[in-house]
Amino acid sequence: MVEELLKEFYQGSKKAVARIITLIENEEPEGKEILKVLYKQSGRGYIVGITGPAGAGKSTLTDALVKLMRRRDYKVGVVAVDPTSPFTGGALLGDRVRMSDLTLDPGVFIRSMASRGHLGGLSWAARDALVVLDAFGCDYILVETVGAGQSQVDVAGVADTVVLVTVPGLGDDIQAAKAGIMEIGDIFVVNKADRGDAEQVVRYLENTLEQGTKTEGWLPPVLKTVAWRGEGVDKLLEAIEKHRSFLEQSGRLEPLRKMRLKEEIIERIEKLIFTRLIKEIHMEELIEQAYSRQLDPLSVAEMLVEEIIPPTGLAGKRIKLQGRACAK
Amino acid sequence: MVEELLKEFYQGSKKAVARIITLIENEEPEGKEILKVLYKQSGRGYIVGITGPAGAGKSTLTDALVKLMRRRDYKVGVVAVDPTSPFTGGALLGDRVRMSDLTLDPGVFIRSMASRGHLGGLSWAARDALVVLDAFGCDYILVETVGAGQSQVDVAGVADTVVLVTVPGLGDDIQAAKAGIMEIGDIFVVNKADRGDAEQVVRYLENTLEQGTKTEGWLPPVLKTVAWRGEGVDKLLEAIEKHRSFLEQSGRLEPLRKMRLKEEIIERIEKLIFTRLIKEIHMEELIEQAYSRQLDPLSVAEMLVEEIIPPTGLAGKRIKLQGRACAK
Numbered sequence: 001m002v003e004e005l006l007k008e009f010y011q012g013s014k015k016a017v018a019r020i021i022t023l024i025e026n027e028e029p030e031g032k033e034i035l036k037v038l039y040k041q042s043g044r045g046y047i048v049g050i051t052g053p054a055g056a057g058k059s060t061l062t063d064a065l066v067k068l069m070r071r072r073d074y075k076v077g078v079v080a081v082d083p084t085s086p087f088t089g090g091a092l093l094g095d096r097v098r099m100s101d102l103t104l105d106p107g108v109f110i111r112s113m114a115s116r117g118h119l120g121g122l123s124w125a126a127r128d129a130l131v132v133l134d135a136f137g138c139d140y141i142l143v144e145t146v147g148a149g150q151s152q153v154d155v156a157g158v159a160d161t162v163v164l165v166t167v168p169g170l171g172d173d174i175q176a177a178k179a180g181i182m183e184i185g186d187i188f189v190v191n192k193a194d195r196g197d198a199e200q201v202v203r204y205l206e207n208t209l210e211q212g213t214k215t216e217g218w219l220p221p222v223l224k225t226v227a228w229r230g231e232g233v234d235k236l237l238e239a240i241e242k243h244r245s246f247l248e249q250s251g252r253l254e255p256l257r258k259m260r261l262k263e264e265i266i267e268r269i270e271k272l273i274f275t276r277l278i279k280e281i282h283m284e285e286l287i288e289q290a291y292s293r294q295l296d297p298l299s300v301a302e303m304l305v306e307e308i309i310p311p312t313g314l315a316g317k318r319i320k321l322q323g324r325a326c327a328k
Numbered sequence: 329m330v331e332e333l334l335k336e337f338y339q340g341s342k343k344a345v346a347r348i349i350t351l352i353e354n355e356e357p358e359g360k361e362i363l364k365v366l367y368k369q370s371g372r373g374y375i376v377g378i379t380g381p382a383g384a385g386k387s388t389l390t391d392a393l394v395k396l397m398r399r400r401d402y403k404v405g406v407v408a409v410d411p412t413s414p415f416t417g418g419a420l421l422g423d424r425v426r427m428s429d430l431t432l433d434p435g436v437f438i439r440s441m442a443s444r445g446h447l448g449g450l451s452w453a454a455r456d457a458l459v460v461l462d463a464f465g466c467d468y469i470l471v472e473t474v475g476a477g478q479s480q481v482d483v484a485g486v487a488d489t490v491v492l493v494t495v496p497g498l499g500d501d502i503q504a505a506k507a508g509i510m511e512i513g514d515i516f517v518v519n520k521a522d523r524g525d526a527e528q529v530v531r532y533l534e535n536t537l538e539q540g541t542k543t544e545g546w547l548p549p550v551l552k553t554v555a556w557r558g559e560g561v562d563k564l565l566e567a568i569e570k571h572r573s574f575l576e577q578s579g580r581l582e583p584l585r586k587m588r589l590k591e592e593i594i595e596r597i598e599k600l601i602f603t604r605l606i607k608e609i610h611m612e613e614l615i616e617q618a619y620s621r622q623l624d625p626l627s628v629a630e631m632l633v634e635e636i637i638p639p640t641g642l643a644g645k646r647i648k649l650q651g652r653a654c655a656k
Contacts, residue, residue, distance in 0.1 A: 036624045040622075040624065265628050270601070272633040277597060290593065293367065308601070
């Protein structure tokens with residue numbers, strides 16, 4: 001099955017892409033196997049994160065951006081991350097039937113995926129889908145995440161360029177809260193700019209950006225768009241390409257991607273260790289002791305870690321490991 | 329120094345409390361040492377989380393609640409978590425000089441602490457401060473967190489009762505985004521209820537709550553307050569005490585606290601392992617190989633974990649460990 005699927009994938013079958021992502025989503029072993037193969041063919045696509053609060057019109061903007069990219073003959077993949085409802089478990093925004101005219105285009109692949117948890121973090125499956133689309137030969141892969149908190153931080157961990165979309169009329173309190181995530185943006189977009197106080201939002205963003213920027217040498221532009229009628233989208237693509245050139249020509253793209261790889265590996269290690277801890281350590285007795293105040297939680301954790309990783313350290317192991325890795 | 333400080337602490341010195349929390353905040357080894365001692369004297373205080381979006385008036389509400397609790401002769405501790413500015417690193421809300429009439433009261437201890445990261449997660453220091461205040465003999469410990477995302481989830485991980493504060497006029501999009509965090513609330517408060525559409529917000533919350541609740545047998549009440557003039561705050565305290573009785577009498581408080589302890593221990597284990605991974609594993613070569621697509625990140629992580637925890641597992645270690653723990 002894996003071989004057949006990969007064959008279809010290499011022939012450009014969007015159906016194969018969809019099935020592979022589903023395998024990954026369902027945590028099937030075949031998905032993992034395929035991912036390891038496809039990872040080796042990835043690395044050429046450029047990943048753009050599009051994020052911002054609910055109601056900012058990110059879907060419409062993404063839609064318009066994809067259309068423009070198609071006119072320039074780029075192959076485009078889109079991963080749209082929808083928060084799940086805390087009560088029903090279903091997607092908060094319902095089934096996406098949007099962008100239907102694009103789904104017929106063989107040069108566009110669009111996939112809606114559930115967020116991790118209710119706060120909208122990027123699931124592992126969503127991150128892996130980016131690798132699949134990259135290996136599929138997409139020139140640009142857009143990852144669109146809906147607003148609340150964690151997913152916006154996560155998107156900075158996967159995207160080469162992060163577009164932060166906002167909209168007039170969210171109020172000052174909200175602006176202040178949003179300031180907390182401003183540092184992840186490489187490009188700022190005030191969408192629905194035909195509304196009243198768009199200029200004020202632009203000024204607010206520009207003022208805040210003057211106080212500090214994410215990357216030395218790159219002052220994030222603040223653009224205005226009216227996505228539903230395509231206004232300003234060409235400027236957005238221009239800004240994305242400019243940011244990409246900046247990263248490439250200043251030699252920043254490679255270290256940036258390596259840093260992200262390191263973070264990914266560490267996160268994967270944590271996840272694997274966590275899974276094994278949960279499965280293999282029966283902590284009930286220790287918890288009883290912590291609850292009755294005989295032991296404190298920090299001491300319990302320290303004791304357990306000392307058992308897991310002897311204080312003599314990992315240094316010896318490292319050498320062995322590197323030998324193995326190199327021998328591959 | 330540790331002994332002297334503990335002596336003053338046991339004599340009821342608020343200055344000693346402040347110094348201990350500072351030691352913990354600065355990650356001094358003395359702080360850790362003291363915390364381990366104080367943990368054993370904790371467990372009697374009741375922890376109430378107060379959270380909600382910026383501008384909802386949480387500080388004013390907390391203030392009013394503390395005053396009411398003092399009239400009932402409760403000893404009260406407050407940990408107010410302020411998000412740090414992403415650009416300056418300083419507290420977003422500036423130094424808190426609020427509640428100055430309360431700070432002179434020997435039965436009230438108030439501490440402002442920085443959030444973890446820009447999204448406002450609860451720092452380890454803030455969680456440890458709760459233990460300190462608990463050991464100090466506070467009957468109630470209020471932990472107040474400002475809005476964006478992570479801290480609201482974190483607060484559910486430390487509080488016995490979570491009060492979710494909202495306010496009229498935040499708009500539908502925001503309400504939808506907030507729905508994602510509604511499941512953490514045991515009590516809902518619509519503050520500034522003298523404003524126009526308070527009734528509408530109450531109805532919205534009640535409708536959403538009908539679709540599912542956090543705890544079986546507890547339908548979270550939706551209260552209206554006008555905190556600045558103390559309106560409705562008595563009903564809030566009543567609701568907190570009712571929720572506490574519910575947890576105690578239904579036998580839910582103990583398993584709830586044990587579950588939180590388990591989560592805390594696992595998080596501490598992860599943090600300790602993470603620190604050691606960062607320090608001891610030199611991943612540069614592996615990252616180069618992942619970057620050049622010779623290896624994929626998942627395989628790298630799997631190999632490293634296999635080295636850290638041999639596949640023969642932790643079962644043998646567990647027995648040894650429990651023996652040690654019990655012998656203590």
